[in-house]
Amino acid sequence: MIRRNPGNPAFSGAGIHRRRFLADMGMGFTGLALGAMLHGDGIARASDGIWTPPDGKPHFAPKAKSVIWLFMNGGVSHMETFDPKPELNKYAGKSITDTPYKGTQDPKKLALSRVVVVNDANGQSRLKLYPLQVGYKKYGQSGIEVSDWLPNIGNCIDDIAVVRSMWTTDNNHGAQTQFHSGRHMLDGEFPNLGAWVHYGLGTLNDNLPQYISMGNREYWNKTDGHYLGPAHDAVPVRVDPANPLDYGHPELDVTDAEQKLGFGLVDRLNRLRGVEYPDDPTLAARIKSYELAYRMQGSIPEAMDFRNEPEETHRLYGIDNPVTRDFGSRMLASRRLVERGVRFIQVQDGAGGAGVWDAHGALRANHSGNCARIDRPIAGLLQDLKRRGLLDETLVVFCTEFGRTPGTQGSDGRDHHIYGFSVWMAGGGIKGGVVHGATDDIGFHAELDRHYVTDIHATILHLLGLDSRRLEIPGRKRLEIDHGNPIREIMA
């Protein structure tokens, strides 16, 4: 493993002559952000002159500094996790149309669905009600019901705000993209939430990238920034201290000390170029990006190295157990990154196929297994953040692209369900122990306080002190629904 000295004397800044260039470099993070933005979108610089790119400061006082975004790929059944529906047991095996809930099949309500593939084998109406596959009980002082498959998260429920009234429109897994960008896949590709946050806010730590992703995403598009530019794509890292980054260490023989001299020379030569090109924001941005690149080679492996974490912490996250080790490691890495100052961490659970949670059949085996993988690690993350005083400034978001049908698919599965599903948030600025919104008694439609996915984005941006309308770029008009509305009822 390569170890590097973060206080690197190679970047002593000698050779700056021009005052203007010095001023540019003195802008700290904006040197990078500004250059990347000016050249990233291109539209802005030639517009009417009123618009300016974000200065990296929040628009109003933030409640949270960082976000840990946990996305469960495939579609988590709301009924078997955070929105139990005993009526399903009562009417098990009956068609919805033969129950008091036949009103849920009102074609007007079902028109929400925006189909990508006509007559798709999945994403269909499933009328024969399927009983709950797991029990549930009330947890915490708030007494919120949580599935028996998630006892550890249940024990944290007093720190969690559950939103049980989500809806979306893509009844296939393009909804993964939709949950991140706010747009149906047929609309094209748009920046996702993490990219907006990265675009709007400055850095918390010069040594680390501010938008990091862990885990594969296969069903939705590969980039994050889109029209905001690749500077706002997440930096993918692996929880592997030996190899956490692409091109993270030299692929052929050169020692750290030798490369450090090389980096130092590049820095000096680029700064000398600044004499001749004092007004070149790209040059200034490149000098900054080389500093971060050099430091990342050391800071990322350091953040991914858990050897100095006590046994007790490993156990808290379930790293000692083969079932929870993988997800637990990503949760511990998330805490370590937040602690070191990373703005947005996007964790994807279970890519491959359409996502591991996609239980069209054998739902009981699928969801009990998946819950077992994530329950201890996520609870460990919440507990660890809390005892370190980090939960107050860190937003933890648990989400998925859609729920699953109250009716059965085949004999023992549930299909995709866009009309009502659950997500939750905890931490910075969120009220703990509350349930917001509700689905009807069979979990079909979100009925009370309905929320489209961008309301989650708006809530997060609001807690970070950002107004999405003030981030908008000329020539890239966003719609009302892209902005969404913050869910004030769950804010502390």
Added chain:
Amino acid sequence: MAVNHIWMRHFGTPLVPTVFDFGRKGSTPTHPALLDWLAVDFMEHGWDMKRLHRLIVTSDAYRRGSSSAGADPATLAADPENRLYWRMNPTRMEAQVVRDSLLRLAGVLVESSGGPPIAVTMEDIPRRSLYFNHSHNDHSKFLTTFDDASVLDCYRRAESVVPAQALALWNSKLSMTMGTRIAARLNERLGIDATDSAFAAEAFRTILASPPNPAELSACEKTLAELKTLLQKRGAAAPDLKAREILVQSLLNHNDFITIR
């Protein structure tokens, strides 16, 4: 629309900022008279693109330098962002040009045209980068780092500045292998007796297409000397050659290697 695209590819900025949208939601041209004149001229000469390219690259505006050092303070104050094209815009090489330049400098680029596409996993094949497969699922990791084309549209490449580019140029097998070959070629060209100073000057000129000024040359010489000491200390084989290779690698990481001024 066509004139706007061609202009953008030469000057780095378009005349209508919303290259993807000339409709009501698009922005107005920054230089409407110029765009009009070019468009009419283009049509009146039989939509001759070659003529349009020639007209642009032989223009006074195109041949200006990109430096703003020594510029009139009034100009700098009035138009710091160069909206009026009083100087050239520096632009970043496209991803394919970055990779092809590495191969070309190393003398291994195969410039023949035609033939089957290259799988993205076969980055070692020294053909021009445009022969890589490019689809929703197939992206070359190296090219992606430098803002490869979108699969869905071809309006405009992004010119990002991100740390991953530094890591790709410093650490990738491609860049390191080519760096070694470039150094070997330079040694061959200059002869074994060439001084470090002569090597540094020639490497600078070859890689950055301009001679080093005295400060730049002395920075290179100083680093070469430091590298040699370091390499000798760890008992590396052929420390002189290795130091020169690292110098070349450093110059490949210079801002101006991937910048067109």
